[in-house]
Amino acid sequence: MTKINPLLTAFHQTKYPLGGHGKRNIQVLLEALQDIDGNMESDMYGNGKLIEDFQAEMAAYLGKESAVFFPSGTMAQQIALRIWCDHQGVKKVAYHPLSHLEIHEEDGLKELHHIEPVLLGDKDRLIRLEDVLQMKDEIACLLLELPQREIGGQLPDYAELTEISAFCRSHGIKLHLDGARLYEILPYYQKSAREICELFDSVYISFYKGIGGIAGAILAGDETFTKTSKVWKRRHGGDLISLYPYILSASYYFKQRLHKMEQYYEEAKELAALYNQLPDVATKPLEPVTNMFHVHVNMPKEKLESLLVNLYEATGVGFTHYVREINETSCCYEVSIGDRYAHVPKDELRKAFEWMDSKLSVR
Amino acid sequence: MTKINPLLTAFHQTKYPLGGHGKRNIQVLLEALQDIDGNMESDMYGNGKLIEDFQAEMAAYLGKESAVFFPSGTMAQQIALRIWCDHQGVKKVAYHPLSHLEIHEEDGLKELHHIEPVLLGDKDRLIRLEDVLQMKDEIACLLLELPQREIGGQLPDYAELTEISAFCRSHGIKLHLDGARLYEILPYYQKSAREICELFDSVYISFYKGIGGIAGAILAGDETFTKTSKVWKRRHGGDLISLYPYILSASYYFKQRLHKMEQYYEEAKELAALYNQLPDVATKPLEPVTNMFHVHVNMPKEKLESLLVNLYEATGVGFTHYVREINETSCCYEVSIGDRYAHVPKDELRKAFEWMDSKLSVR
Known part of the structure; x- marks a missing residue:
């Protein structure tokens, strides 16, 4: 039985998760199959x-x-x-x-x-x-x-x-x-x-x-x-x-997303810059070279987790669904930009980072 | 590039293929997913x-x-x-x-x-x-x-x-x-x-x-x-x-077909009995113990293949999509009963076996 994870639960309830393309649910397959002819041979x-x-x-x-x-x-x-x-x-x-x-x-x-x-x-x-x-x-x-x-x-x-x-x-x-x-x-x-x-x-x-x-x-x-x-x-x-469920979906999303890699890359640089303005936070690499980067925070894992839960409830913006401990005083997580980022209103994003900044600055 | 196979081509055009559940096409997956909620998590x-x-x-x-x-x-x-x-x-x-x-x-x-x-x-x-x-x-x-x-x-x-x-x-x-x-x-x-x-x-x-x-x-x-x-x-x-495309379809067809195994078994025995009435033909085992059996024919592979192509064109009943050579004078193929058999009118089935019997008897 899976233990309840408050950060994951809170993340799933955010209106604006920043990373990834979307939920990994069955809809991903249904969408890829929507225009496929059932007579196509396996x-x-x-x-x-x-x-x-x-x-x-x-x-x-x-x-x-x-x-x-x-x-x-x-x-x-x-x-x-x-x-x-x-x-x-x-x-x-x-x-x-x-x-x-x-x-x-x-x-x-x-x-x-x-x-x-x-x-x-x-x-x-x-x-x-x-x-x-x-x-x-x-x-x-x-x-x-x-x-x-x-x-x-x-x-x-x-x-x-x-x-x-x-x-x-x-x-x-x-x-x-x-x-x-x-x-x-x-x-x-x-x-x-x-x-x-x-x-x-x-x-x-x-x-x-x-x-x-x-x-x-x-x-x-x-x-x-x-x-x-x-x-x-x-x-x-x-x-x-039969490998076709994977082949058809690979082919579908390859066409959907290949041309967006430049956009994800630019968005990753933008988001990393926001992170790097926060006290005690630095991205690795400092300027991303792809659509991904890691966020390192000088704070114990548990402390950051409860801060993030509060952030999600206050702003509806989801930074990450997990935090990995590095040592007793620092932790990190991975950010990977996909389709979701473009749907986050800049204003909500700004407010979320301001909220984080205010909490981190008063520590 | 795949070579054209006349037996396979003729088999695909038959109205009444005797074995299997149906074509292995994408519809098999689409059917399994038809009532699945897209929000279900991978x-x-x-x-x-x-x-x-x-x-x-x-x-x-x-x-x-x-x-x-x-x-x-x-x-x-x-x-x-x-x-x-x-x-x-x-x-x-x-x-x-x-x-x-x-x-x-x-x-x-x-x-x-x-x-x-x-x-x-x-x-x-x-x-x-x-x-x-x-x-x-x-x-x-x-x-x-x-x-x-x-x-x-x-x-x-x-x-x-x-x-x-x-x-x-x-x-x-x-x-x-x-x-x-x-x-x-x-x-x-x-x-x-x-x-x-x-x-x-x-x-x-x-x-x-x-x-x-x-x-x-x-x-x-x-x-x-x-x-x-x-x-x-x-x-x-x-x-x-994600293995869900296979899991969801496994679960769907398990429910659809588990209770039909007795029916497939009875049908296999019926069909094997028809085969065993043909000259130079015997099933292995003589009486099936499952929904499957092999058909052994005392005839060179190529000769049986062209006979089957003619059978399919004359009667619309498909016995097999392939024939395997055993030696220069005999060959065999596998029959596995699924959903299709029940849809074959008994009259068409009888006519097909009569056609085969007439060809095999005059050799």
């Missing part, structure tokens, strides 16, 4: 027009030879790394200490694939070119996550990215992109998805993060790579007879 | 009322302490066997040579879990009590598939089943049920699902086979078992943020 174990067309569309978008739809990124990325390890004859890969594979997957990579990760760089910063150059271990593949979610969605400069890519190419190291939020980085880099993906041998993108679909992922690369990935998809139990 | 990584309620309902139906929803049976069963192997400290399991794990999963069990299967019994018959008694290998778990699909959906006697179960219990061997088609065996055994599942330590059931849902599976057992299975589900990449 995909069948990875085959059929419905899945093949979408895969071809995504391969073209990413500038890769071929693409495969997966139920999850967890599955797609473990498989990508396994393929590169088998290809290179080396059971070692490198990624950031806070990579999804390291902290959210119950060690699937190690337990199922017996691949040893080399944790590159530090927990509180990006992987840098020097980290790659100074790497002592022989690895099959380097995984870069753009943006690096767990540190607020930070990005290296494009120049550094190309240098890392060039180094990997010249040293026979495969480069894999954890591009769960690939769309969200394009406005900052002012590059197309193809231009970013060109630097990588394989790419994973997600459809429920920035895109706001239901679930599902694409893994893209050359034909040999994606063909092998289908064998592993079957082995993992991901080659479902 | 499941979130295995949590939430939507998934927890369904899991509890299925645990109760199966008479097990606990149940977990999985995207696929491939994933659920590999995980079940892995848990039992880890529990027993033995990396060996036993199953039928034509088990799904052996022929349809690209060796996922071996490649991901390094579990060695002992193939028990022969390809053309069921696993018998003697096979189990005479087993030389030390195994962690025995997997039984009821009914044994690849040999036409055969079943052991209930008495033999209880003896196998008792032997496993007394020898510390875990017994797992591949119950993809569990519902379909209940009319023959005249037992409840609980009574069958009682004989097993863990059970997997499917929602797109007899039930006709979109995809998805349940794995059930005791609390410790299912709790561990959730960790492996995460590792496999099956712990999707």
Whole structure:
């Protein structure tokens, strides 16, 4: 049984939640299906027009030879790394200490694939070119996550990215992109998805993060790579007879939201600036480079939680549904801008930040 | 690109296909969602009322302490066997040579879990009590598939089943049920699902086979078992943020079709009897014990295919969408009775079999 969480309850009652696209309810699927012809045939174990067309569309978008739809990124990325390890004859890969594979997957990579990760760089910063150059271990593949979610969605400069890519190419190291939020980085880099993906041998993108679909992922690369990935998809139990609920919703929200990434990015910068005017509050990064950032507050978690509950009741503006403790005197939460932000009246937003400012200033 | 298949094309144009519930098109999902409230909240990584309620309902139906929803049976069963192997400290399991794990999963069990299967019994018959008694290998778990699909959906006697179960219990061997088609065996055994599942330590059931849902599976057992299975589900990449499209459709069609299993079974016996009156044709088993059976024909595959195309054009009755070659002079196909059969007028059915009889008799 789930315990009652006053912050979550209060957040759900706010009129103006600031982050995300909307509630994750069944309406998300119903909307995606509203104009779908019921006579359209299901995909069948990875085959059929419905899945093949979408895969071809995504391969073209990413500038890769071929693409495969997966139920999850967890599955797609473990498989990508396994393929590169088998290809290179080396059971070692490198990624950031806070990579999804390291902290959210119950060690699937190690337990199922017996691949040893080399944790590159530090927990509180990006992987840098020097980290790659100074790497002592022989690895099959380097995984870069753009943006690096767990540190607020930070990005290296494009120049550094190309240098890392060039180094990997010249040293026979495969480069894999954890591009769960690939769309969200394009406005900052002012590059197309193809231009970013060109630097990588394989790419994973997600459809429920920035895109706001239901679930599902694409893994893209050359034909040999994606063909092998289908064998592993079957082995993992991901080659479902029908994946169409995820494919149709991915396709629908991709079209709905891809062109809004620039808007989300600008809005994230605007909101971060408001946060940074508050005493004892700072965003990470200070100026967002995507539609996301983290909010760090010098205050014990419980204290901030009850302050936020009061804020929501006083103003109807919802800052976050959760707070994560950093230590006894500070805490943080993630903000990710989606469709909702544009619907918040500027006046209500201003009032909410004024309310917070008044409370934080008198402490 | 898919090659044009004349038999499949002709089958799709028949007015009266005999097998299955209907076309696997998007309408299957739309129908399941028709009365769903859009405000219902999504499941979130295995949590939430939507998934927890369904899991509890299925645990109760199966008479097990606990149940977990999985995207696929491939994933659920590999995980079940892995848990039992880890529990027993033995990396060996036993199953039928034509088990799904052996022929349809690209060796996922071996490649991901390094579990060695002992193939028990022969390809053309069921696993018998003697096979189990005479087993030389030390195994962690025995997997039984009821009914044994690849040999036409055969079943052991209930008495033999209880003896196998008792032997496993007394020898510390875990017994797992591949119950993809569990519902379909209940009319023959005249037992409840609980009574069958009682004989097993863990059970997997499917929602797109007899039930006709979109995809998805349940794995059930005791609390410790299912709790561990959730960790492996995460590792496999099956712990999707939202599984509700599969859960809602599983729940909908479960309610629609569970009570029809007796009807499908009776219809399967009726249809098999018609087949067995044809020259050079025999069903396996001769009298079905579930809603499914295989049709064996003493005729080269290509010859039967063109005969079937002619049958479909002449009578509008669709026997099968494919034929599998056994050898140069014989072939077979699977029949699985669902909703469609009841809609075929008896007169049209009789005419179709008369047509076949006339063609086969004059050869």
